[in-house]
Amino acid sequence: MVLARRAAMGIVVLLVVSVLTFTLVALTPGNAAQSILGSTATPTAVAQLTKKLHLDEPLPVQYWSWLKGALHGDFGTSLTTGEPVTHMMASRWQPTLSLVFLSTLVSVVIGIFLGVVSALRGGWVARVVDIGGLVAFAVPGFLIGIILIYAFALKLGLLPLNGYAPLDEGVSPWLRTLVLPVVALSFGMVGFIAKQVRQSMTDVMHSEFIFTYVTNGFSRRSVIYKHALRNAIVPAMSYIGVQLVSVVGATVLIETVFAFPGVGSLAVSAATQHDLPVALAAVLFFTAYVILVNILMDILYVVLNPKIRMASS
Known part of the structure; x- marks a missing residue:
């Protein structure tokens, strides 16, 4: 019962972290289009690439589109390389x-x-x-x-x-x-x-x-x-x-x-390049690790301390 509550809380934490990460990276000055084209790109070129990457859409729309794919195991593609995020994470x-x-x-x-x-x-x-x-x-x-x-x-x-x-x-x-x-x-x-x-x-x-x-x-x-x-x-x-x-x-x-x-260096590069899908996947990877550690620590507490096991039963 306790582990089920922990798992449910972990899902909520993943959702909250994804929202915060998406918002913070999206609101950082600059965008992926500017990073891809470089500082010498014309405003027109940047605007065209921004539209092509759907970065001109409202943030809630962008997040909802990402979330629907993530719930089906599709974390999108990298905005800077065009490679599927799942493939990038698989190698990291x-x-x-x-x-x-x-x-x-x-x-x-x-x-x-x-x-x-x-x-x-x-x-x-x-x-x-x-x-x-x-x-x-x-x-x-x-x-x-x-x-x-x-x-x-x-x-x-x-x-x-x-x-x-x-x-x-x-x-x-x-x-x-x-x-x-x-x-x-x-x-x-x-x-x-x-x-x-x-x-x-x-x-x-x-x-x-x-x-x-x-x-x-x-x-x-x-x-x-x-x-x-x-x-x-x-x-x-x-x-x-x-x-x-x-x-x-x-x-x-x-x-x-x-x-x-590794995933850490990938997260840094994704954040600096405003690559939202990659940054989100990297942050969620580490968040899942933290949740798993907390669940394992709870299990160890119960194993090492019989009093906790008796109280929970």
């Missing part, structure tokens, strides 16, 4: 999802590991994690990307400078093109997640029920990984969820820095 979603998935995996695994280790060790380990997390969170991902490009691509020549190798070309080329973007994108998230997990884990380790397990003779490994970590992850999940959502904005910058042929 794999690089972006690969980048987001690996960055998420790296951030969560390393962040939780560092958070748990620093909580158990305390002292200078905890201080290093706190300071490192603060620095990592404060430094922009695109700046980390530039440093990585200079060090590992230009100076050492160990990894590709930019671009993307599809997975069907082999796992090794695929990973090589993803290493630097993934590190740049997950750098800040690792520090933030580690800090939140450390704090949550520290609180749980000082709780009464953990003391009870220890005094009853349970092994340290069992207490830490079966009881403490499970309970510590639940309050930290909200912070992790925020980071997994915020990765959308960072992905656009990282794809631009690494000339990564």
Whole structure:
């Protein structure tokens, strides 16, 4: 029932986002006709192309025409290239999802590991994690990307400078093109997640029920990984969820820095060229990702916390 409500709310969010995106891009000074013809085009030529592209129609009419097609799986054609939007997105979603998935995996695994280790060790380990997390969170991902490009691509020549190798070309080329973007994108998230997990884990380790397990003779490994970590992850999940959502904005910058042929770079070029159908498809792609992450976080809350499962039933 809860998931059904979430799904219904997600549909409403997609609709609202499409309206806002359409309006903002359409009201931005200039239009696709001007972008296609260039600054030297005559007003007459621009007006003729504007009419040909139906950009002279009222915004509600343009949006309704797009929406009718989108509901049937037709997101229109690019105003600048004439290529079907679905074809353009088909060649872009794999690089972006690969980048987001690996960055998420790296951030969560390393962040939780560092958070748990620093909580158990305390002292200078905890201080290093706190300071490192603060620095990592404060430094922009695109700046980390530039440093990585200079060090590992230009100076050492160990990894590709930019671009993307599809997975069907082999796992090794695929990973090589993803290493630097993934590190740049997950750098800040690792520090933030580690800090939140450390704090949550520290609180749980000082709780009464953990003391009870220890005094009853349970092994340290069992207490830490079966009881403490499970309970510590639940309050930290909200912070992790925020980071997994915020990765959308960072992905656009990282794809631009690494000339990564993903949905983020496509969205930037479409917005600057006033290519409404492409911009809409790209924004809806990221919106669907955010909705999916929120639904998955709700499911994880229920799995990790039996009290929530009992309350919902």
